[in-house]
Amino acid sequence: MGETPALFTGRRWFFPSALLHELDPDAARAGRRPRRTARDWVVDFSSFLLAVVVGATAVEALADNPHVPNELAVVDQLIGALACAAVWLRRRWPLGLAVAMTPVTFVSETAGGAGLIALFTLAVHRPFRSVAWVGGINAALVPLYYWLRPEPDVPYLLIVLFAVLLTVAIVGWGMFVRAKRQLMVSLRDRARRAETEARLRAEQAQRLAREAIAREMHDVLAHRLTLLSVHAGALEFRPDAPPAETARAAGVIRESAHDALQDLREIIGVLRAGESDDTGRPQPTLAAVDALVAESREAGMKVVLNHRVEDPAAVPSSVGRTAYRIAQEGLTNARKHAPGTEVTVTVTGAPGTGLTVCVHNPPPEGEVPPVPGSGQGLIGLTERANLAGGRLEHGPTPQGGFEVRAWLPWR
Structure with a gap:
C-alpha cells in the first residue's frame, strides 16, 4: 500500500484532501473520492460565506438600481441563493459547476461571487484547456453583461476592464495553486523514487557482498576440507596403517581443521566489519x-x-x-x-x-x-x-x- 509522507501524516488536517489524494497512489488507483479534511471544511465554509457576502452586496446594488424591476430583483436573489448553495458542490464537480455558473452569473447579479469561486475551483482542479474555455467565455460575456446592465455610477469601459482583469486574476491565482500542488506531488514522487533507488542500491550492494563472501568461503574452505576428506578417507580405508602414518594423518587433519576454522573466522570478521583487508591474518599473495x-x-x-x-x-x-x-x-x-x-x-x-x-x-x-x-x-x-x-x-x-x-x- 502507498504511504503518505511523514510531513502529511502528522498534519493531514492542514493540507487539501485533493493533494493527499494525489499523494496516495492506492486511493488514486481505486478511484475513491478524497475525504474532506479540516482545512477543506474551513475553506469551503469561507468560500460559501464569501459568495453570500458578494451576493448581499449585489442585493443592495439591485435595490438602488432603478432600471431593475422588483420582480426581476426577487428572481435574481433566488438564483443567487441557489448559486451560493451550489458552492458546496465545487469539489465534486468543478467543471460542471463552472459551466453551469456561466449562464447563471450572466442572468443573476447576486450569483457573481459563486461564479468567481467556481471559476477559481476549476483552475485549481482541472487542466488549462478546460480553464481557458470556461474563463474565455466568462470574459467574453462581460461586455455584453454590462451593456445590458450598466452601472449608473461607473463608466462602461472602466467596469468592463475591471471585470475582465478580475476574471484573469482569479484564473491565474487558481493555476498558481494548481502548479504549487503539482510541484509538491512531483517532489514527493521524486523522493519516493530516490528512496526506492537507494533501497535497490543497498540490496544490490548487499547481494554483491554476499556473493563475494560466498566466493571467498568456497575458495578458502574447499581447499581445507578437501585435505580433511583425503586424510580421513585414508584412515578409514587403512585402519591397519602404522602408528606413525596414522599420527601423521591425524596431525594433518587437526592442522587443516584449525586452519579452516581460522579462515572461516576471518571471513565472518570481514562480513561483520564490512572491510576487506583490515581484519585477520594477511591475505595470501x-x-x-x-x-x-x-x-x-x-x-x-x-x-x-x-x-x-x-x-x-x-x-x-x-x-x-x-x-x-x-x-x-x-x-x-x-x-x-x-x-x-x-x-x-x-x-x-x-x-x-x-x-x-x-x-x-x-x-x-x-x-x-x-x-x-x-x-x-x-x-x-x-x-x-x-x-x-x-x-x-x-x-x-x-x-x-x-x-x-x-x-x-x-x-
Whole structure:
C-alpha cells in the first residue's frame, strides 16, 4: 500500500484532501473520492460565506438600481441563493459547476461571487484547456453583461476592464495553486523514487557482498576440507596403517581443521566489519603459492611447480591474491576429480605483459565418483578474474586431462 509522507501524516488536517489524494497512489488507483479534511471544511465554509457576502452586496446594488424591476430583483436573489448553495458542490464537480455558473452569473447579479469561486475551483482542479474555455467565455460575456446592465455610477469601459482583469486574476491565482500542488506531488514522487533507488542500491550492494563472501568461503574452505576428506578417507580405508602414518594423518587433519576454522573466522570478521583487508591474518599473495604447493604435497599430492616470476613480491597484491586463489582452486579440483595424478602448476609473467597461471592435471586412472557442487568454484574464479581485468579459461585437454588457465594484467 502507498504511504503518505511523514510531513502529511502528522498534519493531514492542514493540507487539501485533493493533494493527499494525489499523494496516495492506492486511493488514486481505486478511484475513491478524497475525504474532506479540516482545512477543506474551513475553506469551503469561507468560500460559501464569501459568495453570500458578494451576493448581499449585489442585493443592495439591485435595490438602488432603478432600471431593475422588483420582480426581476426577487428572481435574481433566488438564483443567487441557489448559486451560493451550489458552492458546496465545487469539489465534486468543478467543471460542471463552472459551466453551469456561466449562464447563471450572466442572468443573476447576486450569483457573481459563486461564479468567481467556481471559476477559481476549476483552475485549481482541472487542466488549462478546460480553464481557458470556461474563463474565455466568462470574459467574453462581460461586455455584453454590462451593456445590458450598466452601472449608473461607473463608466462602461472602466467596469468592463475591471471585470475582465478580475476574471484573469482569479484564473491565474487558481493555476498558481494548481502548479504549487503539482510541484509538491512531483517532489514527493521524486523522493519516493530516490528512496526506492537507494533501497535497490543497498540490496544490490548487499547481494554483491554476499556473493563475494560466498566466493571467498568456497575458495578458502574447499581447499581445507578437501585435505580433511583425503586424510580421513585414508584412515578409514587403512585402519591397519602404522602408528606413525596414522599420527601423521591425524596431525594433518587437526592442522587443516584449525586452519579452516581460522579462515572461516576471518571471513565472518570481514562480513561483520564490512572491510576487506583490515581484519585477520594477511591475505595470501603470489609469494604464498610455494607454501600452498608444499601443503598439498604434505597431503599426498604429486605437484610440480614451475614458478618463473623473478620477483613475486613486485606483483600487485590484488593480482597476486587472485593468482593464489586460482592455483588453490585448481589444486582442489585436481585432488577431488583426479586423485593420484601429477598436477603441474605454472606461474609466468612480467610487468607489462601480464601474469599467467596454469594448473594442469592428466586424466585420472579409473572411475572417480561425482562430487556435489562441482563447477561452482570455477564460476566464481571466472568472475574474479574478470573483475581484475583478466580472463580465465578452463576445460578438458585433448589428452583427456583438465586445465585451468588464467591471464591477469600486471601493469
